[in-house]
Amino acid sequence: MAKHSLDKDKIKILLLEGVHQSAVDVFERAGYTNIEYHKAALSEEALLTAIKDAHFVGIRSRTQLTEAVLSHAAKIVGIGCFCIGTNQVNLAAAEKLGVPVFNAPFSNTRSVAELVLGEIIMLLRGIPQRNAKAHRGGWLKSATGSFEARGKTLGVIGYGHIGTQLGILAETLGMRVMFFDIEDKLPLGNAQQVHSMEQLMSLADVVSLHVPETPQTKEMIAHAQLACMRKGSILINASRGTVVDIDALAAALKEEHLAGAAIDVFPVEPKSNTDEFVSPLRGLDNVILTPHIGGSTAEAQENIGIEVAGKLAKYSDNGSTMTAVNFPEVSLAVHSGASRLLHIHRNRPGILIQINLAFAEKGINIAAQYLQTTADIGYVVMDVDSDQADQALIELQAIEGTIRTRLLH
Ligand SMILES: NC(=O)c1ccc[n+]([C@@H]2O[C@H](COP(=O)([O-])OP(=O)(O)OC[C@H]3O[C@@H](n4cnc5c(N)ncnc54)[C@H](O)[C@@H]3O)[C@@H](O)[C@H]2O)c1
């Protein structure tokens, strides 16, 4: 009988940033009990220590898994981002190491869309400044600068999972929805695609940003773009802090070019709830500042925990990599009555032939074989007779270009 590569209770799962208990439950139900759980992000030094012997790491948006950090993770097998964004992980470095990265692309999208909808109504009514004044003992009973959402134009930049849901919700309030996206998108409801971002910004009463962090979206909203916005309009950013030039936004608000803003994400965010939040937007009463909680609802966090932990456990148990963001995607059946081997290699011609020749020479029977590649790496999964699994693993490890191999439970 073949030896397992590692007993489940030896597989260390490091969970950071208070991911939901549902994640722990999923791992435990799947037999993974060696879980190190932290309620907050770790300091860089503590992270390097904790990650050293971890096989799986689960993070949210605060933990930076840079190439340097990953180089300390000698045993790492898979990474779970318990959120949508994966920009906090060096995906290319993880891929080169043969480590798939998973996320939860949908679970918190409704939560973000609902928050933004609420902010649209609050900002159009000038509530943040009236609320702030009342807290200071003032009384601003006036209709000046207060508007209904009905009939106003919402401009959505990034018409993906969140942008589309927001558009539908806004239409139920009677708003007119326009969007800009680098891709041609099917407009939902009565939304209209506009092919210039600046044009969209000049037409909208409210502009809401829902793009990912990429080199192209870095400070895509700066002085010039803010100048295109209508006087008295509103900007909402619940995407990533790098998308907006925050000093330019502060200036546009102070000059009263914009009537208000709601900002959930910042170029620099505090590492923990006890660190000070520093921003040029502090003290501006017409700005709703929230601490990156667009997706932080009980429903979203529970679903994210189940989804991402489920993907990591599945990869560990049977090698499936469906929806991995940096890795060849393979959906695999359960391997009963056989042992499963995973082989991750640099993508070059002839690897599969080398494997099959090596196995043929040793008389190793392959019951099933799958291959999927990206430009840089290849992922081969093979089921073999269990009494030949140890030999098969030795053969795989000897293949030139091998990044890593695993023999599954
Ligand atoms: N504040 C929060 O708590 C929170 C929660 C969830 C997601 N987010 C952020 O929101 C982002 C969007 O989430 P989503 O689920 O809608 O993502 P998505 O991938 O479904 O949609 C993103 C859309 O942006 C478009 N896009 C990409 N680059 C663009 C560009 N340069 N200009 C215009 N459009 C561009 C894409 O084509 C796509 O349609 C995430 O990447 C994440 O960073 C924040």
Ligand SMILES: O=C(O)CC[C@@H](O)C(=O)O
């Ligand atoms: O939970 C988080 O830390 C990040 C949430 C959000 O920005 C996401 O990318 O899903």
